Amino acid sequence: MNWLSMVAAASGEATDIKGGTFWMPASASTTAPEVDFVFYFIFAISAFFFALIIGLTLLFVIRYRARPGHHEQPSPSHNLALELTWSIIPSILVLVMFWYGFKTFMDQYNPPANAYEVLVTAQKWNWSFEYPNGYIDKDLHVPLGRPVRLVLSSQDVIHSFFVPAFRVKKDVVPGRYNKVWFEATKPGTYTVFCTEYCGTGHSDMLAHVIVHPPEEFEAWLEKAANFLDTLPPAEAGRMLFEQRGCGQCHSLDGSPRVGPSFKGLWGRTEKFTDGSEITADENYIRESIVNPQAKVVAGFEPVMPTYAGRLKDKEITYIIEYIKSLDKEQP
Amino acid sequence: MTTVDASLPQPVQRPASDSENYLTHAHGFLSWAFTLDHKRIGVMYLASTLAAFLLGGMLAMLIRTELLTPGQTVMDADTYNNVFTLHGAVLIFLFLIPVIPAALGNFVLPMMLGAKDVAFPRMNLLSYWIYATGAIMLLGVLLTGGLDTGWTFYTPYSTTTNTSVGLAMLAVFVLGFGNIFTGVNFITTIHKLRAPGQTWSKLPLFIWAQYATSVIQILATPVLGITVLLIFVERTMGIGIFDPNLGGDPVLFQHFFWFYSHPAVYIMVLPAMGVISELIATFSRKPIFGYKAIAGSSLAIAIIGFFVWGHHMFTSGQSTLAGTIFSFLTYAVAIPSAIKVFNWVATMYKGSIRLDAPMIYALSFLWLFGIGGLTGLFLGNLGVDLHLHDTYFVVAHFHYVMVGGTLAAFLGGLHFWWPKMFGRMYNEKLARVAALMVFVGFNLTFFVQFIAGTKGMPRRYFNYLPEFTIYHQISSIGAFLTGLAFFVILYYLVVSLIKGRPAPANPWGAASLDWQTTSPPHPHNFTSDPVLIGPYEYSALMWNEEIGGYVLRPEVAARAGHGQEAQA
Numbered sequence: 001m002n003w004l005s006m007v008a009a010a011s012g013e014a015t016d017i018k019g020g021t022f023w024m025p026a027s028a029s030t031t032a033p034e035v036d037f038v039f040y041f042i043f044a045i046s047a048f049f050f051a052l053i054i055g056l057t058l059l060f061v062i063r064y065r066a067r068p069g070h071h072e073q074p075s076p077s078h079n080l081a082l083e084l085t086w087s088i089i090p091s092i093l094v095l096v097m098f099w100y101g102f103k104t105f106m107d108q109y110n111p112p113a114n115a116y117e118v119l120v121t122a123q124k125w126n127w128s129f130e131y132p133n134g135y136i137d138k139d140l141h142v143p144l145g146r147p148v149r150l151v152l153s154s155q156d157v158i159h160s161f162f163v164p165a166f167r168v169k170k171d172v173v174p175g176r177y178n179k180v181w182f183e184a185t186k187p188g189t190y191t192v193f194c195t196e197y198c199g200t201g202h203s204d205m206l207a208h209v210i211v212h213p214p215e216e217f218e219a220w221l222e223k224a225a226n227f228l229d230t231l232p233p234a235e236a237g238r239m240l241f242e243q244r245g246c247g248q249c250h251s252l253d254g255s256p257r258v259g260p261s262f263k264g265l266w267g268r269t270e271k272f273t274d275g276s277e278i279t280a281d282e283n284y285i286r287e288s289i290v291n292p293q294a295k296v297v298a299g300f301e302p303v304m305p306t307y308a309g310r311l312k313d314k315e316i317t318y319i320i321e322y323i324k325s326l327d328k329e330q331p
Numbered sequence: 332m333t334t335v336d337a338s339l340p341q342p343v344q345r346p347a348s349d350s351e352n353y354l355t356h357a358h359g360f361l362s363w364a365f366t367l368d369h370k371r372i373g374v375m376y377l378a379s380t381l382a383a384f385l386l387g388g389m390l391a392m393l394i395r396t397e398l399l400t401p402g403q404t405v406m407d408a409d410t411y412n413n414v415f416t417l418h419g420a421v422l423i424f425l426f427l428i429p430v431i432p433a434a435l436g437n438f439v440l441p442m443m444l445g446a447k448d449v450a451f452p453r454m455n456l457l458s459y460w461i462y463a464t465g466a467i468m469l470l471g472v473l474l475t476g477g478l479d480t481g482w483t484f485y486t487p488y489s490t491t492t493n494t495s496v497g498l499a500m501l502a503v504f505v506l507g508f509g510n511i512f513t514g515v516n517f518i519t520t521i522h523k524l525r526a527p528g529q530t531w532s533k534l535p536l537f538i539w540a541q542y543a544t545s546v547i548q549i550l551a552t553p554v555l556g557i558t559v560l561l562i563f564v565e566r567t568m569g570i571g572i573f574d575p576n577l578g579g580d581p582v583l584f585q586h587f588f589w590f591y592s593h594p595a596v597y598i599m600v601l602p603a604m605g606v607i608s609e610l611i612a613t614f615s616r617k618p619i620f621g622y623k624a625i626a627g628s629s630l631a632i633a634i635i636g637f638f639v640w641g642h643h644m645f646t647s648g649q650s651t652l653a654g655t656i657f658s659f660l661t662y663a664v665a666i667p668s669a670i671k672v673f674n675w676v677a678t679m680y681k682g683s684i685r686l687d688a689p690m691i692y693a694l695s696f697l698w699l700f701g702i703g704g705l706t707g708l709f710l711g712n713l714g715v716d717l718h719l720h721d722t723y724f725v726v727a728h729f730h731y732v733m734v735g736g737t738l739a740a741f742l743g744g745l746h747f748w749w750p751k752m753f754g755r756m757y758n759e760k761l762a763r764v765a766a767l768m769v770f771v772g773f774n775l776t777f778f779v780q781f782i783a784g785t786k787g788m789p790r791r792y793f794n795y796l797p798e799f800t801i802y803h804q805i806s807s808i809g810a811f812l813t814g815l816a817f818f819v820i821l822y823y824l825v826v827s828l829i830k831g832r833p834a835p836a837n838p839w840g841a842a843s844l845d846w847q848t849t850s851p852p853h854p855h856n857f858t859s860d861p862v863l864i865g866p867y868e869y870s871a872l873m874w875n876e877e878i879g880g881y882v883l884r885p886e887v888a889a890r891a892g893h894g895q896e897a898q899a
Binding site for chain 2: 016017018020022023024025034035038039042043045046049050053054056057060061064065066070071072073074075077078082083086087090091094095097098100101102103104105106107108109156157158160162164165167168169170171173174175176178191193194195196197198199200201202203204301
């Protein structure tokens with residue numbers, strides 16, 4: 001089964017790509033119509049000049065094609081007035097294009113003062129979104145009609161945050177904070193892509209933006225943030241598994257991805273690259289989360305980033321409970 | 332001082348006569364490996380770049396096969412990442428950059444000037460062997476761990492992946508020297524070895540384009556070399572330059588990389604424009620319209636092209652001021668390209684247009700480069716680029732410029748100069764069919780990618796959302812059609828070598844000096860001084876039924892004969 005369709009099934013189908021026009025995806029932010037206007041403006045001018053060039057070419061090819069009785073006729077080999085015309089008119093047109101692009105860019109660049117801030121961390125190959133109350137989710141939930149400012153940082157290589165429906169894109173560069181903002185104008189689910197090549201899982205490094213009506217957003221956030229206290233440990237562990245993107249690399253169906261599958265992991269005897277073996281227990285799983293390079297299962301690359309300091313003790317415990325529970329669910 | 336391989340081993344020594352040509356006057360491997368003849372070096376470059384093209388094209392077919400369905404089709408993600416990286420690296424560094432200057436340029440540039448060879452024949456041979464060494468090193472990554480960084484080598488991905496990045500970068504470093512040598516050689520040759528009386532305004536526009544290209548090669552390529560050295564310094568001595576963990580800045584690498592690689596785009600496309608100027612004028616039988624504007628715009632593109640690199644980085648977090656300036660200059664560089672296109676169209680006015688295969692390629696160039704250039708207006712736009720950057724729109728744009736532009740011009744030039752190079756005519760009918768197949772297949776492949784891109788499909792994706800399937804499938808069908816066309820071309824070109832009709836000296840009626848020597852040319856290019864006529868002075872030529880080609884009008888030949896006597 002395709003991993004992407006699994007993600008889509010899990011968190012509601014995004015309709016941003018299919019929706020929209022022939023050229024553009026759905027338009028769901030305040031700056032999207034501005035971008036689209038500039039796009040169609042350039043499109044119209046380009047189409048005109050393309051038609052002009054190709055039209056004249058075809059006309060000349062037909063009219064002046066070599067054939068018995070037809071000879072080339074003299075004509076001037078330069079014409080200053082004509083040449084100035086076709087230099088100056090395009091120059092003016094591209095200046096106008098530049099100006100519209102500049103204006104739109106400044107709107108896309110400068111967030112309004114009252115923006116709601118979310119911290120975004122990118123790593124190979126998932127996103128995590130941290131809300132003001134400390135809750136972390138694998139998807140970006142935002143309120144409708146309120147500017148949202150994202151502070152982007154990367155744990156490893158360069159990634160890029162792209163939401164086609166909002167027409168925003170910003171690279172996520174290690175060692176610096178990049179910022180991007182948008183204001184959603186339509187409730188719905190939209191796709192987040194990684195658009196800077198980052199290796200094996202680059203094309204699976206997706207997330208969703210879920211735009212909530214403003215009155216529902218706070219309620220959602222409060223409920224979501226309390227899941228550690230309200231859910232049974234294994235259930236909370238499953239939420240963490242999904243929210244923190246473990247599934248990008250660890251499958252639940254036994255198929256190997258970037259890392260070993262979690263299916264049947266509990267109590268399994270793992271062989272490591274250095275030849276040693278261990279039977280998976282609480283301490284082994286904990287070590288694999290906080291110090292993943294200590295023991296690397298044979299056949300896999302040592303690519304997992306550490307989660308030390310990024311998962312609380314309680315969260316690690318719940319993830320272990322979830323992995324244990326996977327074994328019991330099997331028929 | 333230009334010497335032709337008199338001092339070198341020539342297994343079969345025969346006295347030079349008029350029937351001798353550069354292909355037959357010496358035999359054996361060594362006579363090629365150590366030749367100082369620009370024509371043989373050009374042919375060696377041609378064979379090598381075509382081999383690289385075949386490899387890169389095969390990789391393209393693998394990419395398009397994998398992308399027929401979402402998820403895994405025929406290979407896993409890591410293999411795919413290797414395939415698209417090598418596709419780009421091989422086709423850019425081993426094919427697009429050298430193909431027109433080093434293969435076609437080497438062959439025709441000295442003859443267009445009426446010269447016996449380039450200014451530095453030994454340096455020319457060295458540049459070929461440097462190219463060959465670099466090519467072998469680049470292909471060596473296939474045996475030493477592959478390469479999965481994309482041809483852009485962005486840090487810190489490239490400094491942390493465990494594939495063969497070191498070797499690949501060393502290969503690019505080495506290849507750069509081959510380019511610099513070619514550039515130095517051409518500039519010197521154009522300055523010093525023009526025929527008596529051939530002033531700058533009597534140079535074919537192909538020469539002007541080569542001149543502008545050489546300037547870029549000399550000024551930009553060293554920056555690539557320096558960048559590669561900095562990466563070595565960082566990796567071996569731990570000095571933080573690009574790696575944020577050492578206090579470096581990965582975006583700095585992008586600045587360095589594009590400072591070379593954006594001008595490199597013009598290294599690829601300016602010579603193509605030069606070829607198109609020759610083709611359109613010749614097959615319309617009209618002097619090129621606006622000679623000075625076309626020549627000047629080549630130089631303008633070469634100069635302004637150095638100051639637009641930041642338009643690759645609008646989303647990187649560079650300052651808004653920098654982005655604004657780069658966007659402005661990017662629009663400035665659009666104007667000289669537009670001027671060239673208008674001039675080419677105007678050249679056809681009141682001409683007598685023959686649709687031979689080279690002209691079909693030239694006309695498809697106008698279409699393809701037209702789309703490639705105009706879609707650049709979207710990407711140069713600050714606001715719109717934030718949406719389109721790193722999507723398939725960019726992929727489609729640069730394939731329209733690089734493949735639609737450079738490849739179409741190269742194929743046009745190859746068909747144009749093929750009779751000159753090998754003394755044989757190819758099957759014209761098949762050539763026209765193949766040219767149309769390339770045109771249709773190419774548009775089918777890449778036009779839908781614009782739509783996929785504006786819809787949001789990111790580039791370098793192994794897997795994709797099911798919504799994009801239709802675009803990918805149409806694209807793949809187009810790619811297979813294009814691939815098939817290349818085998819048709821290969822077929823009739825090989826056949827022409829075996830049993831093609833012998834080519835006259837000037838089958839197309841072109842006026843530049845390279846057409847005044849025999850096909851294939853004498854080892855010394857000309858056995859008597861060529862008659863200096865204007866590069867687009869088609870009135871000096873007339874059709875000769877007996878030869879099946881064009882010859883100088885008797886009065887023109889007499890005019891020149893008089894001049895020669897005066898010189899003697």
